[in-house]
Amino acid sequence: MTSIASWNVNSIKARLPNILSWLETASPDVALLQELKTVEENFPRLEIEALGYNCAVLGQKSYNGVAILSKAPLEDVLEGLPGDPDDEQARYLEATTFGLRVACIYLPNGNPIKTEKFPYKIAWMDRLRAHARGLLDSEQPVVLGGDYNVIPQDEDVYDPKAFAGDALTQPESRQRFRALVNEGYTEAFRALHDEPHQYTFWDYQGGGWQNDHGLRIDHFLLSPQAADRLESCEIDRGPRGEKKASDHTPIVCRLREAA
């Protein structure tokens, strides 16, 4: 079995004790981290390597930043989402590990929708779809995990009306998320769980966690070869309840060994 976690940590520096503690106990084979909020030189490589992980890091000062951690070697690392050489935001990393092609995604938030941020999000999703389509041609199973900043359906948010004008629920965002699925990817959590209102993010503001006012925006999309091996996909709410928590909590999927 190979376990793969995705977690938007909201600053690798501020969250380091929480992250080390969770990696030690949950011990995923692969961990995809988003929102490092620092440059690669400041990534706590030694502390994470001490837990047995190899690290691929794409950093950025103050904003964004993604990393892939793996207990196996990381090969053929791709930094950045292809399709726009002028895009300097650190939101995409891809590597091969455990025989899987794994992508770590920090999709643009897109708010407010009346600014240039929203078209940037939509264009980024179009690039992701084009790239994801190409990945299906490979011989390897593909796992696209991360913070998609998309609430796929109204049942994935505590109050759909409150999010009617939000980039995370716009028809343009949801349509592109479905388009990605329609290329041939399986959304792992929804494939295995019917219950609505299973969240991965709770805002710091307004007692989001205390009132279970959350959003389901962290997802795993699996190619057919990966989906055939899907054993489980679970949200681990533990870290969100800890002191100095990230506003996101980890989601973990497990894949059986190749037949």
Added chain:
DNA sequence: ATGGTAGCCTTGCTA
């Protein structure tokens, strides 16, 4: 009522 919190290393921007 355009609020509220957290993290960046700025005194505003992003989420």
